[in-house]
Amino acid sequence: MSEIDTNSWRGIHLELLRRINEREWPPGSAVPNEADLAAEFGCARTTVNRAMRELADAGLINRRRKAGTHVALHPTSRVVLDIPIIRLEVEQRDAQWRYGLLSQEILAAPARITSRLGLERGTPMLHISSVHFANSHPFLHEDRWINPTAVPGVETVDFATVNANEWLIQNAPYTSGDIAFSAMNADKALAELLEAPEGAAVFVVDRITWNKNEPVTAVRLSYAPGYRMHTRL
Amino acid sequence: MSEIDTNSWRGIHLELLRRINEREWPPGSAVPNEADLAAEFGCARTTVNRAMRELADAGLINRRRKAGTHVALHPTSRVVLDIPIIRLEVEQRDAQWRYGLLSQEILAAPARITSRLGLERGTPMLHISSVHFANSHPFLHEDRWINPTAVPGVETVDFATVNANEWLIQNAPYTSGDIAFSAMNADKALAELLEAPEGAAVFVVDRITWNKNEPVTAVRLSYAPGYRMHTRL
DNA sequence: CATGTTATTATGTGCATACATAATAGGTAT
DNA sequence: ATACCTATTATGTATGCACATAATAACATG
Structure with a gap:
């Protein structure tokens, strides 16, 4: 004993x-x-x-x-999730990570983004679309909007050689954020990117970060079908 | 300042x-x-x-x-999720909670359950299938397997009047567990229960709990389409 | 030169004490 | 009774000190 x-x-x-x-x-x-x-x-x-x-x-x-x-009357189980950078997440699965940039351009941000960030409708933002691969299979699609005024110098970065996920963690600190997990049916475009059938159930992470009330970035990560996020209680 | x-x-x-x-x-x-x-x-x-x-x-x-x-070189953002009992989760959304039992019976547990729990194949377990409603709309489907030897007295409980989620939290303590989040396409049976189209993307939580190396319960919660789980960073 | 031993160092933890703070309970004046 | 003030109480936090422990660096020894 x-x-x-x-x-x-x-x-x-x-x-x-x-x-x-x-x-x-x-x-x-x-x-x-x-x-x-x-x-x-x-x-x-x-x-x-x-x-x-x-x-x-x-x-x-x-x-x-x-x-x-x-x-406690109703012990809410409290779960702690560690969300690493995507490259490490892939490598932790003993897979080889690869990254491909689809597009990088300054656009007038759509209302669904600006409204959630509290920005003027149509504010110019840097939009980045990219895919992360694990062993040459699509792992997730990263769809990101960056507020250039909150991240000086983003416009000059070439996100074909550096991936946005990692660059931002290193260069765009945040003080608070919001994260949501959900399930979505892949539309035709997403399905193609993820090499999955149209309509496939996709695990989605939406994240928004602020730096002292100034919105920094809004990102949607759409994981290829079969992805499971898990931890211990 | x-x-x-x-x-x-x-x-x-x-x-x-x-x-x-x-x-x-x-x-x-x-x-x-x-x-x-x-x-x-x-x-x-x-x-x-x-x-x-x-x-x-x-x-x-x-x-x-x-x-x-x-x-830290790669500050993994650490997210804390509070998972309350389902009734409270519904009530926190200002909705009225209702619960309906679909079935409650002792069955030889399928291999996918026993293998994950480390039990003998075909061990008799209590299987409970039920639906939780929010404002009369299906909120989630609860598919649960309980190890009767770990929870003395479960066989005599009438889960039509008490919901399993709450009863277990009150009566079956656990010392460790495993939780996984994923997305799945609803099959025909699930789609009907959730009043959703077949193939709809469903947010799924799989949870297994142990009490000192003795498996207690394995549960799958399938949320009706549209569900989002969110927190602050 | 490789290897094992011994200091050194930064964090980890425990203790006694003191005071701060939030929330309740009790009492007093109106 | 109601409103207001005043103990009282349990938790929250700060301090100085001591020693434990893990990991590294320095050293010695064959």
Whole structure:
């Protein structure tokens, strides 16, 4: 049997997890306060606090000053997704990455883009369309709009040799963003690019980023059919 | 101008974020050590440590003992998704939630389930098929397999009156799990259940949970077309 | 020169203490 | 009762100190 180290926040974290999991502290019930737990475990309150903070971050308990700590009634499972740059994502699958630029031009951005970014209708933006390949098979289509005033110098970049995904991460910092996942039927054009049948279900990631209230870029990644995004809970 | 409170870990966290974002500390560069930063900000090392830990958790910096702290080369954006129980998800959209059981029976589980769970082929499991509605429109189809030996008492539950999603969260704790997101074309049966055209792109969540190496449940949630899962970065 | 040993260094963690802050409970005046 | 003020309480955070631990660098030894 592995003894619990009640002197380390990890040990205490595990023990509290156990009490919650085994319904020793059922959902909704009050958890003893930090001082009491510290006394029970024979450690400093700081240590209990650290353990409890992790549980709160994971959504398993709710904490409020004075009101105390309670086991979450509906423990929303909190999933952490790491979204790497596309080249690495391909290489992590032991596949060879390749990138092909389809078009790069300054255009009046369509309303669906400007409205979401909070820009004037018809603002000139840099539009980039490209495909990332894994072992010569299409992996995803990247459809991106960049706000040139937020990213000085983009106009001069040749996105045939450098891919936009990576260049932006290196050169266009953002302070906040919005990301959405959905499923879409591939239209004829997309289907051709992804070498998939028309109408095929495609996993889509829409991402928008801002740098201090200034919109930077809006991108849609359409993954070739069969793509799965997964993590552990 | 808002002054930075260099005495609070939040203030320091913001200041470090700024230095990273504005390329004062470019990707790959070394960050001063905790002691030096503490001296610079005039605070305790503990406070700097707290701020840096947050940055490390967010994937913006990499920390290694002795080697020191470095700004991440490819800052993988880390997304946190909260997956609430389905009823709450519907109600958060200001819609009325309703639930309908389609079937509940003990069956020999198909190979695609048992193999992923690490169970004997043909193990008897409780299969539950149900639909969740939002304002009387199908919201998602829940296709679930439960391992009865891991969840004592499931056989006696009437899942026509209690929905499996909620009952399990309350009664079947898990210690680990696996979750995957993908897109699929609805087959004829699913399309009918979701009141969608056959072949419609459907957002699918596959989740498997274990309780200390014992498989608990495998579930597939197929969302009605149009569903978007989104968060902030 | 390769290899194993030993310092050195930066982060990781624990503790006691103090004070800050949010939220509730209790009491007082109107 | 209602509104307002005032304890009280549990969590949140900062500090100085100490020691643990991982990883590297420096050194010594064959």
